[in-house]
Amino acid sequence: MSAHSPGFMALINDAKTRIKEIQADEIPQLLTQNSAVKLIDTREESEYAAGHVSGAEWLGKGIIERDIEAKHPDRNEPLYLYCGGGFRSAIAADNLQKMGYTNVWSIDGGWRVLKDLLPTAK
Template sequence: MTREPGTPLARPSASLVEAARAEIRNITVEEAVGLLDDPTYQFVDIRDPRELVREGMVPEASKAPRGMLEFWVDPESPYYKASLDDGRTLVLYCGSGWRSALTAKTLQDMGFDTVAHLDGGFTAWKASGQEIAQVER
C-alpha cells in the first residue's frame, strides 16, 4: 500500500526523536557548561554551515555536518577523521536537539559508545546566556 502524500506517516519524526532520547545520554546545558574544559569531552556542532555563520556556535566545538558525521567516525570509511574518534566523548548538538538526538542514537547503533547530545540544542545554549563563538564564512 502506498502512502498518500500529505497523510500522516506510520512513524513521525517526533516519535523517532523521542525514542532516540530514551536510549542515549542527554546532557543539560548546565552539565555541558561543566564539561567545556574537560579534556575527555569534545563538543560537535552538526548543524549546516549556514546555520553556524548565521548564529554562531559553542566555543571550541568541532564542526561536523550531520550528513557526514557517521562517515567521519567510521575507521572503515574513506572519509574517516581520527580527530572525532580519539576516545573523547562526543557531545553532539544541533538547533533544537532533534538532529543531534537522532545522530547520537545512530552513532550508538554503529557501536560508538562515547556519545551524548545536548538536550535542547543550540537554542537552549543561547537561551541560557552562554558564550557564543562567531563563525566566519
C-alpha cells in the first residue's frame, strides 16, 4: 500500500479527534449482541460490488451525506461505517456527527480485516 499524503493524513487525524472508533475484530461479537446495528460500507461502489460484508448497506463516502437522512432518519440509530482500512469511514463518521448523528462509529481495520471475520457477498 502506498503511503498517504500528509494533507490527507492530517484530515484523517483531525476527524479521529472527534469520532468513536471500534476495532474490526470486535464487530462479529457486536453484531451477535445487538441486532439493531447497521453496517455501512463507505467504499467506492466498484469496491462494494467486488465484495462486501453480507448484509452491509452501501452508502459510499461520496454520497453518504446526501442520502443518509432518507435511509436512516433516526439520528440515534447505531451506524457502524467501514471502508478499506478505516480512513474514509473516519471522515464519513465525522461528517455524520456534524449532521446530528449521535451513535456513529468508524471501524478501524475496515474491509481488510472484516473480510476474514464475517460472511461476505458480491
